[in-house]
Amino acid sequence: MEQETKWRIILAIAGACALCIIGGLIYGCGREKKEEPKVLDYQQTTDPATIQKKLDVDQGTAREITREIYHVQQSDAPPGITYYVQAPDVEAGARQVAKDIQAGKPTVPAAAAEKTDRTVVTADTNRQKVDVYKINLRRTHKVKAGIMTADGKTYGGIGYQAGKWEGMIYTRSGRKVDAAAITYTLAEW
Structure with a gap:
């Protein structure tokens, strides 16, 4: 040749x-869209069926997400970032954090504002705090x-x-x- x-x-x-x-x-x-944070109850984060429906993921991915969230919830590790908002209760605080993340406010910490495939905001009424989970799908x-x-x-x-x-x-x-x-x-x- x-x-x-x-x-x-x-x-x-x-x-x-x-x-x-x-x-x-x-x-x-073209397919990329701004993913809005989903506000879920603390108990919903341990239910794969709810995660599958709310986050629009397949069943295996939903199980993996709930397993990882459960491990984080059960650990006593301190949060990576602490962020304070004024709200009448924890549920309202979760909604406010989700709105702040969606709006891209400069007061939101970089770790909470970073671009990921899915964002879950959860109100933990027992500990009086709001958790933000950043999820990257495979x-x-x-x-x-x-x-x-x-x-x-x-x-x-x-x-x-x-x-x-x-x-x-x-x-x-x-x-x-x-x-x-x-x-x-x-x-x-």
Whole structure:
């Protein structure tokens, strides 16, 4: 195969990858919306069905969120940030904190104002405080592209990841699959 043909193939694969990335960014930005904080009762944060409905997440994600919130609620660790508001009761305080976060007021601490997928504001009447939970959801579906070299030959590849499983196919000519790989993620941190 000629050198010029090889470079055309590499440029075509790189161009396709760039188009996929640009398309993904445009799609992601178009879908992105300002997520408003949800005010929930303290007891609702331990019910996966309520979390699933109120936060618009799947059942597995709702279970994971309630488990994490439960661990935080049961620990005696001090809060990362303390923020005071004037309110007649704790429930009104929770609503006020949610409004402040939504409005982007400068008095809201950076940790409470940071952009996340979901924000839960909970009034804890027993301890007379308001908890703010910032939740980042995992993106379980990913389209991937890359280049691999083996035995001095360069292969362009494209793949798909669903959860912990990933599949990649590689080609040199763009006409047939020259190699393939399936991997499973054993650990994440």
